[in-house]
Structures are given as C-alpha cells and as structure tokens.
Amino acid sequence: MTVEKKRVSVTANGQACSAEVEPRKLLVHYLRDDLGLTGTHVGCDTSQCGACSVMVDGDVVKSCTMLAVQADHSEITTVEGLGTAAELHPMQQSFWEEHGLQCGYCTPGVMIAAIGLLKENPNPTEEEIREGLEGVICRCTGYQFIVSAVQKAATRIQETGVNLNSQRLVGEGTQND
Amino acid sequence: MTKMVGSSVKRKEDARLLTGNGNFADDITLPGMLHASVVRSSSAHAKIKSIKVEEALNHPGVVAVYTGKDLEGKIGPIPTSWYVPGCNLKEPPQYPLAIDHVRYVGDGVALVIAEDRYTVKDAAELIEVEYEDLPAVVNQKEAMEEGAPLLHEDIENNIALNWKAGEIPEGIMENAEVVVKESFYVQRVFPSPLETRAAIGQYNPGSGELTLWCSSQNPHIHRMVLSEVLGISEAKFQVIAPDMGGGFGGKIGVYPDEALIGYAARDLERPVKWIEERSEHYVAANAGRDEYIDVELAGKKDGTLEAIRVKNTANLGAYLSTMGAGVSTIDFGMMVTGSYDIPYAESETFGVYTNTTPTDAYRGAGKPESTYQIERIIDLFAREIKMDPVELRRKNFIKKEAFPYQNAHGLVYDSGDYEKPLNKALEAINYEELRREQEKKRKEGKLIGIGFSTYVEMCGFGPSEVVGAVGFQGGTWENSTVRVHPSGKVTVFCGTSPHGQGHDTTFSQVVADKLGIPIEDIEFVFSDTKSVSMGWGTYGSRSTAVGGAAVSFASDRVVEKAKKIAAHELEVSENDIEFENGKFQVKGVPGKERTFQDIAHSANMAWNLPEGMEPSLEAQYFFKPENFVFPFGTHVAVVEIDKDTGEIDLQRYVSVDDVGTVINPLTAEGQVHGGIAQGVGQALWEGAVYNKNGQLVSGTLMDYTLPKARFFPHIESDFTETPSPVNPLGAKGVGEVGTTASIACAMNAVVDALSVYGITDLEMPLTPEKIWKTVQEKEGNQ
Numbered sequence: 009m010t011v012e013k014k015r016v017s018v019t020a021n022g023q024a025c026s027a028e029v030e031p032r033k034l035l036v037h038y039l040r041d042d043l044g045l046t047g048t049h050v051g052c053d054t055s056q057c058g059a060c061s062v063m064v065d066g067d068v069v070k071s072c073t074m075l076a077v078q079a080d081h082s083e084i085t086t087v088e089g090l091g092t093a094a095e096l097h098p099m100q101q102s103f104w105e106e107h108g109l110q111c112g113y114c115t116p117g118v119m120i121a122a123i124g125l126l127k128e129n130p131n132p133t134e135e136e137i138r139e140g141l142e143g144v145i146c147r148c149t150g151y152q153f154i155v156s157a158v159q160k161a162a163t164r165i166q167e168t169g170v171n172l173n174s175q176r177l178v179g180e181g182t183q184n185d
Numbered sequence: 186m187t188k189m190v191g192s193s194v195k196r197k198e199d200a201r202l203l204t205g206n207g208n209f210a211d212d213i214t215l216p217g218m219l220h221a222s223v224v225r226s227s228s229a230h231a232k233i234k235s236i237k238v239e240e241a242l243n244h245p246g247v248v249a250v251y252t253g254k255d256l257e258g259k260i261g262p263i264p265t266s267w268y269v270p271g272c273n274l275k276e277p278p279q280y281p282l283a284i285d286h287v288r289y290v291g292d293g294v295a296l297v298i299a300e301d302r303y304t305v306k307d308a309a310e311l312i313e314v315e316y317e318d319l320p321a322v323v324n325q326k327e328a329m330e331e332g333a334p335l336l337h338e339d340i341e342n343n344i345a346l347n348w349k350a351g352e353i354p355e356g357i358m359e360n361a362e363v364v365v366k367e368s369f370y371v372q373r374v375f376p377s378p379l380e381t382r383a384a385i386g387q388y389n390p391g392s393g394e395l396t397l398w399c400s401s402q403n404p405h406i407h408r409m410v411l412s413e414v415l416g417i418s419e420a421k422f423q424v425i426a427p428d429m430g431g432g433f434g435g436k437i438g439v440y441p442d443e444a445l446i447g448y449a450a451r452d453l454e455r456p457v458k459w460i461e462e463r464s465e466h467y468v469a470a471n472a473g474r475d476e477y478i479d480v481e482l483a484g485k486k487d488g489t490l491e492a493i494r495v496k497n498t499a500n501l502g503a504y505l506s507t508m509g510a511g512v513s514t515i516d517f518g519m520m521v522t523g524s525y526d527i528p529y530a531e532s533e534t535f536g537v538y539t540n541t542t543p544t545d546a547y548r549g550a551g552k553p554e555s556t557y558q559i560e561r562i563i564d565l566f567a568r569e570i571k572m573d574p575v576e577l578r579r580k581n582f583i584k585k586e587a588f589p590y591q592n593a594h595g596l597v598y599d600s601g602d603y604e605k606p607l608n609k610a611l612e613a614i615n616y617e618e619l620r621r622e623q624e625k626k627r628k629e630g631k632l633i634g635i636g637f638s639t640y641v642e643m644c645g646f647g648p649s650e651v652v653g654a655v656g657f658q659g660g661t662w663e664n665s666t667v668r669v670h671p672s673g674k675v676t677v678f679c680g681t682s683p684h685g686q687g688h689d690t691t692f693s694q695v696v697a698d699k700l701g702i703p704i705e706d707i708e709f710v711f712s713d714t715k716s717v718s719m720g721w722g723t724y725g726s727r728s729t730a731v732g733g734a735a736v737s738f739a740s741d742r743v744v745e746k747a748k749k750i751a752a753h754e755l756e757v758s759e760n761d762i763e764f765e766n767g768k769f770q771v772k773g774v775p776g777k778e779r780t781f782q783d784i785a786h787s788a789n790m791a792w793n794l795p796e797g798m799e800p801s802l803e804a805q806y807f808f809k810p811e812n813f814v815f816p817f818g819t820h821v822a823v824v825e826i827d828k829d830t831g832e833i834d835l836q837r838y839v840s841v842d843d844v845g846t847v848i849n850p851l852t853a854e855g856q857v858h859g860g861i862a863q864g865v866g867q868a869l870w871e872g873a874v875y876n877k878n879g880q881l882v883s884g885t886l887m888d889y890t891l892p893k894a895r896f897f898p899h900i901e902s903d904f905t906e907t908p909s910p911v912n913p914l915g916a917k918g919v920g921e922v923g924t925t926a927s928i929a930c931a932m933n934a935v936v937d938a939l940s941v942y943g944i945t946d947l948e949m950p951l952t953p954e955k956i957w958k959t960v961q962e963k964e965g966n967q
C-alpha cells in the first residue's frame with residue numbers, strides 16, 4: 009500500500025519551505041517533523057486543546073485539524089516566527105513578565121491564539137480575554153497570569169504600534185530589564 | 186546587592202519555552218529512529234484467546250511486533266514502590282504486556298514498531314486480538330462484595346490492603362454529645378498534563394549502554410526500578426527527563442510502556458520513540474482519587490471536637506501502581522484531623538482492585554481527600570450545633586503556641602499560626618458583611634454560598650527513616666552539587682526534577698544570595714541520571730523544602746572553602762574574613778579583598794592553595810530532612826447558583842496560603858493558581874466515568890472537562906509567612922496547597938448555598954444538570 013506523496017510548499021515564518029508528504033499528513037506533523045518547527049505542540053487528538061495553534065494566512069488555525077496539503081501555498085506563522093530570545097515579541101515579553109507560563113507546553117499555541125484575539129479586539133477586557141481563549145487549554149497556570157499577560161501585551165502592542173499581520177512579528181522588548 | 190530570595194525574579198527557563206526552543210520528548214529525533222505504538226485491551230476483563238500479528242508484521246514499514254508471550258522471561262513485571270506494612274498488602278504481578286489475561290481497558294497487549302508514526306498506527310490497527318470476556322467490576326464497593334468477579338485469582342474479594350491507624354478509646358464516640366456522620370465520594374479524575382507521556386530509547390550495542398528519555402518526575406526512581414525490570418546495570422543505564430508539559434503526579438509512576446521502549450530499543454538496536462495519544466493517555470496513564478470516605482466526627486455542643494473516625498474505600502484500579510498503596514493510607518489516613526486539635530482519631534482504609542486503570546498520586550495525593558473529609562464534616566458539625574463554621578474552626582485550631590504539634594496519629598507538625606491566614610482571608614472578603622448580604626439575598630430567594638477550607642498539608646517528603654518505616658522504597662533525602670568554574674560561573678546539579686515549577690529560577694535565587702553572584706552566572710542541571718547524583722525527583726511538594734535546602738547547604742560548603750583560600754591569599758586568619766555580596770573582605774581593612782571570581786580562579790588553578798587543600802571549588806551536600814513540612818492556610822469561595830439553569834457562578838475565590846518562606850512570590854502565586862484550578866476543577870467539572878462494563882466513557886477531551894479560562898473569576902491570592910524550622914530556607918511546599926484546599930472549599934460554598942434545602946452533600950462534579958435537578962426537586966417542581 010504505497011500512497012503517492014504530494015509536495016507541499018509554504019512560507020513558514022517568512023521562509024520558503026517545501027516537503028513531500030502523504031496526503032493524510034496533518035499540518036502539525038508537517039510543521040514539526042518535516043520543517044523542524046517543533047515549537048508547535050500536540051496536546052490532544054480531538055482538537056480541543058489548542059496547543060497546536062498556528063497562523064495560516066493570518067487566521068488562527070489548530071494545525072491538528074488541517075491537512076498539510078490544505079496548507080499548500082499558504083503563509084504560516086508559528087511561535088518560532090514571533091520574536092527571538094534576544095528580541096522578544098510583545099506577547100512573549102508579556103508572558104515572561106507576567107509569568108504566563110509554567111511548563112510551557114501550551115504556551116506557543118496560547119500566544120498565537122492571543123495574537124489572533126488581539127487582531128480582532130485590540131483592547132479586550134479581562135472577561136473578553138477569558139472568553140477569547142476558549143480554544144486553548146492550559147493545565148498549569150489556572151489562566152490568571154495568562155490573562156494578565158494578554159492584557160499587558162495589548163497595551164504594549166498599542167503603544168508600540170506593532171503590526172500583528174506582518175510575517176515575522178518581531179517587536180520591542182529586550183531580554184533583560 | 187539586592188537579595189534574590191523573596192523577590193519576584195522573572196524565570197530563567199522562559200526564554201527557550203517562549204521561543205519554541207524547548208526540548209520536549211516529541212522534539213527529540215535520533216538517526217534511524219523507529220516509532221512505537223501499544224495495542225491496548227478494548228475489554229475491561231477478558232482472557233486473551235489469540236493474538237494475530239502476521240498482517241501487521243507484513244505491513245510495509247513494520248519492523249517488529251511483540252506480545253506478552255514474546256516477552257515472557259525477558260523482562261520482569263513492574264513492581265510498586267510503596268509496600269505499606271501491616272496491611273496485608275497483595276501485589277499481583279503487572280507484566281509490561283498482558284500475557285493471557287487483560288484486566289482493564291487500556292491494558293497493553295502488543296507493541297508494534299515501525300518506520301514512521303503513521304505507519305505504526307496503521308499496523309497497530311491490523312493486530313487482531315480475540316478475547317473471551319469475563320465479568321468486570323469497576324466500583325470498589327461492589328468489587329469487595331462476595332461473588333464479585335475476581336481480578337487476580339488469589340486475591341480474595343479483590344482486597345489489596347486493609348490498613349488501620351489510631352484507636353479511639355471506648356466510650357468517646359458512644360457518649361459524645363454530638364456525632365455528625367457523612368459519606369463522601371472523591372471521584373476519579375485525571376491529572377491531565379497537557380503533554381501526554383512519552384519514551385524514547387536508544388541502545389549502544391558496542392558499549393551496552395541504554396539511554397531512556399522519558400516523561401518522568403523522578404528519573405532516578407525510573408532508573409532504579411527499570412534497571413531491575415530490564416536487567417541492566419544502573420551504571421549502563423541513563424534516564425533523562427527532557428522538558429515536560431506538566432506531570433501533577435501522573436508522571437511519577439514507572440509504567441509498563443517505558444520498560445517496553447527500553448526493551449525494544451535494546452532488542453532492535455535502533456532508537457525507538459513512543460508518544461502517547463490523548464485518548465490513550467486517559468485509559469493507560471494512572472488516574473487520581475476515586476475514594477469513598479465515611480466520616481464520623483464527635484464533639485460537644487459547645488463545639489469542642491473530641492474524636493474522628495474515618496473509613497476510606499479506595500479504588501486502586503487493576504494493578505498496584507508505583508505509589509498506589511500509600512496514597513489512600515499513609516498520605517490520607519495520617520492527616521485526617523487536619524488543622525484541628527482533635528485528641529483521638531481512627532483511620533481505616535480498604536484498597537481494592539477493580540477493572541479500571543490503576544490510580545496513583547495526583548496533585549496532593551491523599552491530602553486533598555483528607556482535607557476534603559475534615560473540611561466538609563466540620564461544616565456539617567457547625568450546622569448541627571448552629572455555630573458559625575469559622576468560629577468552630579477557630580475554636581478547634583491547633584494553637585500557635587502548641588507547635589511543634591503532634592497530631593492524634595503521631596505526626597509532628599513543624600510550625601504554624603493558623604489564625605493568621607484565616608484573619609487575612611476574612612478581612613479580604615469582609616466576612617461579616619458578606620454573611621449579612623447572603624442573608625438578605627436568601628430572603629430574595631437567591632442561592633448564595635460561602636465556603637471555607639482551613640487546611641493543613643503534609644509535604645516535603647521527607648525523613649528517610651520515616652518513609653522507610655512506612656514501606657516507601659526510596660530515600661527521599663536530596664542532593665546538590667555546586668560546581669564553580671574558573672571564571673566564577675557556576676553549574677549546579679540537583680536531584681529534583683522540575684517540569685514547570687520553575688526551579689531553575691527559584692534555586693538560582695538561593696545560590697545567587699549565597700555566593701553573591703548574579704543570577705545569570707548560574708545554570709542548573711536536573712533530570713539526568715548520568716550527571717546528577719542519586720536523587721528522588723519532584724513530587725509531594727518536596728523540591729524546595731528538600732532539594733532547595735540541599736542547594737543551600739552545598740553553596741555554604743563552597744563559601745566555606747573559598748573563605749579559606751581567600752584568607753590564605755590575604756595572609757590573615759579565616760576569622761578575619763567577612764563574606765558579603767560576593768566579596769571576601771578583611772574585616773576593617775577596606776580594599777583588602779578578593780572577589781568570588783578571584784577565588785574561583787585560584788581554586789581551579791591551584792597555584793597557591795593552603796597546605797593540604799584539594800584543588801578546585803566544588804561541593805556536594807546530601808540533605809536528609811528531620812521532618813516533613815506542613816503548609817497551611819485559608820481559602821474562601823463565594824458562589825451564586827442559578828435556580829433556572831443549575832449553573833454555579835464562582836463569584837470570588839480568595840486564597841491565603843502559608844508555605845513558609847516564599848522564595849519567589851510570582852512563581853509561588855502561579856503554583857497556587859494552578860493548584861486551585863485543578864481543585865475547583867474536581868469539585869465543579871471534572872470526572873472520569875466508567876460504564877458498568879468497564880468502558881471509559883470520558884476518555885477524550887471532548888468528554889472530560891478540563892477547565893478553560895472563562896470558568897474562573899480573578900483569583901485573589903495572598904500569603905502569610907511562618908518559616909519552617911526543618912530546613913535552612915524556612916520553606917514549606919507550594920505545589921499542592923491550592924488543590925488540597927480548594928476541592929473542599931468550592932464544595933462547601935455550594936453546599937452552603939443549598940443548605941436552605943437541608944442539603945448536606947452532593948456528589949462531585951457539580952454539573953449544572955445535577956444542581957438543577959436537585960433544586961427542582963427541592964422546590965417541588967418535579
């Protein structure tokens with residue numbers, strides 16, 4: 009039983025990438041196993057947890073619910089496309105300052121989901137953030153510091169005018185302050 | 186230099202986790218790596234008639250298939266690590282793959298190995314297992330009954346253990362003015378770390394060395410147990426816990442799957458990776474709780490508590506897990522008097538085998554259950570004698586002056602001041618006003634409840650003599666090595682194994698203060714049995730109290746030696762040297778000094794050391810605590826119940842915890858929040874459900890409710906600090922307090938709201954449907 013492989017080409021975090029995959033391969037496995045973008049995680053098998061959230065053409069997508077072939081020719085942003093350790097994205101910086109992560113397993117997906125939320129609602133209330141994070145599960149933090157991180161990021165993004173739609177979302181933020 | 190201990194330092198581990206540079210098990214790829222899948226029993230109880238593997242073996246890309254029979258005699262059963270004495274404990278063998286008898290849905294029956302992760306799943310589907318179903322029993326009370334199906338032929342009535350502690354003198358219960366009784370059920374729940382379990386084995390056929398990366402909270406325990414199971418020298422066996430997406434007790438256990446992966450890697454001489462799926466996790470990874478608890482609390486009408494009798498009937502699942510025997514006995518039973526000075530206590534536990542996935546420690550392990558029964562029953566006692574529940578608690582609190590306090594079962598609580606967090610919490614919620622408001626709203630027909638939990642918890646495992654005496658197969662002391670490099674930068678090793686708690690940061694804070702160096706100069710190594718000396722891992726909120734203490738002592742030893750070198754170089758006596766802010770300074774002679782970095786260089790070069798001194802600057806300390814630590818506190822929940830929908834609106838949640846000295850307020854608060862979310866989760870939403878046939882009906886995240894952000898209000902948390910005398914940091918434990926306190930707290934609030942109907946108990950989780958039905962019934966609408 010050999011299945012014909014399909015070539016899937018995407019722009020991931022601003023870089024052109026391409027690999028041959030089985031048509032049934034999930035986007036998350038394509039990103040992790042073929043492109044080596046292991047920052048995006050898998051937490052469930054029923055598309056509930058959101059650990060696998062990435063941006064596909066600007067929309068937040070659970071990458072375990074999409075086939076790699078469906079993402080052909082799309083622009084994808086994963087956590088690796090936010091900031092770097094030396095220059096964190098405002099969302100990452102805020103998660104760091106507000107202790108929005110413990111084990112860090114949910115974090116990449118949560119930050120992507122939160123960026124999606126801020127694109128729709130740049131200045132959300134605490135309640136709107138809690139509602140807006142419906143698609144993600146964190147088992148460690150009890151969410152409170154995630155909520156404050158998102159609030160802080162919202163303020164920071166508004167102040168600095170970071171464009172949340174650009175491919176590489178590098179913002180201000182320094183590693184140590 | 187500002188002191189690091191006590192300040193909210195941002196975490197050192199975050200930069201990699203925030204940028205996608207973590208190294209979780211599934212991120213590890215090795216050359217020639219194969220993928221594994223475990224075929225699991227779909228029947229809760231059956232004889233295996235046959236297993237057909239040919240089709241799977243012939244599937245392109247499949248490398249091997251193993252069944253239980255193939256492994257017989259090659260790999261041992263997985264032993265428990267807690268032989269609780271004096272309870273007639275019966276441990277049936279748990280083979281890594283069932284040989285001819287499966288005992289729960291999820292029991293492993295075959296291991297398939299293939300070239301990639303998709304192929305191995307395809308091939309696993311092709312394995313045909315023929316079962317001859319046997320009657321199954323999933324409820325522990327039913328399993329104990331005469332005539333119930335037997336899981337293990339020679340274990341009568343499926344009773345794994347019957348444990349007792351304490352005795353109430355005759356007459357006390359019988360003659361008491363008031364005896365309040367209630368039966369509680371603390372339901373089965375799933376620890377649910379967001380990352381499931383994983384194992385990757387790699388064998389070097391030349392050297393005979395085996396490396397196992399696995400999701401373990403205690404890699405040294407894994408090495409100790411699995412070296413026996415696999416028949417490999419501990420010296421040739423390295424266990425590494427990579428970054429882990431949480432554990433919560435679910436990754437303490439040494440599991441069959443991990444043994445299988447080590448075995449297959451060695452047998453095939455190729456790396457093998459196994460990543461558990463979520464729905465597989467829920468049938469195959471240890472669950473938590475599942476205990477029926479019957480309580481009788483006796484006392485006087487004036488509220489003086491005299492005696493408590495508790496019986497716990499615990500579901501151990503189909504086999505005895507790593508800590509399985511200890512949770513519902515020692516962990517639970519010794520703490521049944523809680524924070525109250527109750528002179529007599531009697532605890533009894535039945536541990537029972539059933540056709541369900543084994544249970545093991547889950548955040549708090551026995552203490553949440555223990556807290557649950559005492560905090561729930563004390564509320565009912567207060568109601569019975571018409572006393573305010575806070576007043577009754579306060580009246581029976583162990584007094585501040587009584588510490589160290591020996592409880593009725595002989596445990597010695599290290600330190601405490603229970604009024605302090607209580608008062609702070611009452612102030613935060615404005616208690617009297619809140620009660621008045623409740624009264625007013627009740628008159629308007631509203632259902633408002635206020636719940637308390639004034640808990641105490643035993644953690645920081647612990648004194649090795651004591652854990653040895655209660656049958657734990659481990660030492661529970663901890664080690665740390667502080668290695669100072671020529672530059673003065675430092676690598677520290679410690680035998681605890683963090684997986685989200687942030688010990689890289691908090692322990693670095695301790696070292697930074699001790700050595701007077703910047704926190705950036707310190708790196709930690711945990712979770713690798715090859716580089717870290719024997720240690721015992723992270724569970725039971727022991728890491729800071731025991732591991733952090735070892736770090737502190739090892740740092741002291743470094744300073745001690747460095748001081749001798751400084752004195753030698755400065756040609757003064759050691760007594761004339763003062764060490765502060767990273768400088769060895771001759772007292773009263775400004776400028777006559779050596780920095781920590783100077784001495785690090787001198788020690789490592791060894792050009793001019795005091796006579797007879799060994800070169801280098803490195804120290805190790807093995808810390809064996811003399812006692813457990815006992816954090817405590819007060820949690821308060823306020824709820825309003827919607828009569829029409831049964832929905833519970835958790836309006837406020839206030840926590841004031843005393844975890845001894847707080848090393849990092851920010852991360853400590855994070856631990857409390859996470860703990861509360863899991864405890865409230867158990868009370869209100871989470872529940873693992875089996876049907877009569879032993880099929881798990883809550884086996885995916887669609888059916889098992891993990892709380893979301895919108896489920897919670899803004900938690901108002903605070904601390905008081907009563908240092909522990911047990912370790913030099915004064916720290917207790919913070920990882921489990923939130924859970925231990927909050928299950929009872931949330932329940933008490935809801936039961937208080939429903940007390941207008943005379944309700945004394947409801948079974949958790951308190952789903953809207955359950956509440957709605959109860960309210961409708963009581964309102965006479967049904």
Ligand code: FES
Binds near residue numbers: 052072
């Ligand atoms: S992995 Fe859980 S939603 Fe995608």
Ligand code: FES
Binds near residue numbers: 147148
């Ligand atoms: S930080 Fe561990 S799951 Fe969110």
